[in-house]
Amino acid sequence: MTLGEVANRLSLSVQTAGEKLETEVTGGYASDLLSCVMAKARKGNVWVTLQCHPNIVAVAVLLELAGVIVTQGMSPDAATLQKADEEGIPLLTTAHTTFTVVGQLTQLGIQGTE
Amino acid sequence: MIPPLIVKHARGLALGIIAVTDHNSAENVAAVIEAARGFDLTVLPGMEVQTREEVHLLCLFDTVEQALDWQAVVYAHLPRLKNKAEVFGAQFVVDATGDFIRYNDRLLLTSTSFSVEEVATCVEERRGLCIAAHVDRPSFSLLANLGFVPQGANFAAMEITRNTSVDEMRRQHPSLCEYPFIRSGDAHRLSEMSNNTVLTIEQPTITEISMAFRRQGGRKVKVLAD
Numbered sequence: 001m002t003l004g005e006v007a008n009r010l011s012l013s014v015q016t017a018g019e020k021l022e023t024e025v026t027g028g029y030a031s032d033l034l035s036c037v038m039a040k041a042r043k044g045n046v047w048v049t050l051q052c053h054p055n056i057v058a059v060a061v062l063l064e065l066a067g068v069i070v071t072q073g074m075s076p077d078a079a080t081l082q083k084a085d086e087e088g089i090p091l092l093t094t095a096h097t098t099f100t101v102v103g104q105l106t107q108l109g110i111q112g113t114e
Numbered sequence: 115m116i117p118p119l120i121v122k123h124a125r126g127l128a129l130g131i132i133a134v135t136d137h138n139s140a141e142n143v144a145a146v147i148e149a150a151r152g153f154d155l156t157v158l159p160g161m162e163v164q165t166r167e168e169v170h171l172l173c174l175f176d177t178v179e180q181a182l183d184w185q186a187v188v189y190a191h192l193p194r195l196k197n198k199a200e201v202f203g204a205q206f207v208v209d210a211t212g213d214f215i216r217y218n219d220r221l222l223l224t225s226t227s228f229s230v231e232e233v234a235t236c237v238e239e240r241r242g243l244c245i246a247a248h249v250d251r252p253s254f255s256l257l258a259n260l261g262f263v264p265q266g267a268n269f270a271a272m273e274i275t276r277n278t279s280v281d282e283m284r285r286q287h288p289s290l291c292e293y294p295f296i297r298s299g300d301a302h303r304l305s306e307m308s309n310n311t312v313l314t315i316e317q318p319t320i321t322e323i324s325m326a327f328r329r330q331g332g333r334k335v336k337v338l339a340d
Contacts, residue, residue: 034258035257
């Protein structure tokens with residue numbers, strides 16, 4: 001399933017890099033500790049978090065993630081949005097909590113990275 | 115940890131400088147400074163601020179007034195919630211002898227709405243030092259929460275705990291290489307106070323410590339090996 005299909009099915013709001021939604025999602029990972037994400041998430045994963053700091057973009061670039069879903073109505077900082085557009089990292093936002101989003105992703109058949 | 119015991123323990127460790135950095139608050143700073151009066155011990159007023167990324171940052175100043183001005187800003191960026199003493203413990207404000215003055219009813223054990231960059235910039239503008247706290251810890255630390263030191267944040271130094279060494283941290287985290295280090299106790303109990311960091315400075319002031327961090331004018335900072 002592509003990131004764009006995920007965004008549609010979960011009614012996510014695409015904040016950045018709308019041209020990069022064709023990426024195939026290889027799996028999912030959720031954490032708000034970026035050090036854990038760096039150690040665990042894999043290329044092509046969609047990452048679910050409520051962190052909004054610009055470092056989330058750097059982590060996504062480093063790991064070549066498909067995109068980042070920012071949950072619970074959090075608004076990524078202006079610097080984060082700008083960096084994500086520059087780096088071509090899709091940031092998708094939702095009012096739902098991380099728990100709900102992960103449940104929805106699982107229902108779509110996206111497996112957690114273990 | 116009441117003021118006279120903090121001072122006594124600091125003297126026992128032959129410390130010349132300590133900093134009082136309660137979580138999101140500086141209400142007990144003046145009492146410790148008062149308790150240290152007459153002793154050869156400098157007490158730097160400060161605070162450990164929790165940012166919205168749940169990163170702990172140490173904010174150190176020269177005067178109580180600076181710390182309390184900063185506290186007013188921090189309080190304005192905390193949620194308006196009351197502390198639950200049965201969950202988080204009672205938050206005491208004490209005098210120089212350690213006697214109870216009042217409870218601090220504000221919920222302090224939570225995040226401000228500041229980003230790490232905002233805290234670092236605000237503290238620098240207020241002529242304080244902003245040091246990333248216990249960066250080797252697996253939670254509430256710059257490296258755990260944000261993965262690496264963000265570009266463009268004005269941290270004066272990195273603090274590590276007794277559980278690691280400067281060499282180890284620099285090896286594991288290239289983004290730390292440019293930063294000076296201190297190693298301190300993050301003491302929540304008297305027994306956790308430590309004397310691992312040596313500052314070569316002329317006066318125990320923020321300006322001099324800042325010079326030591328930047329290795330200016332012969333000032334320097336050294337973390338002792340175990």
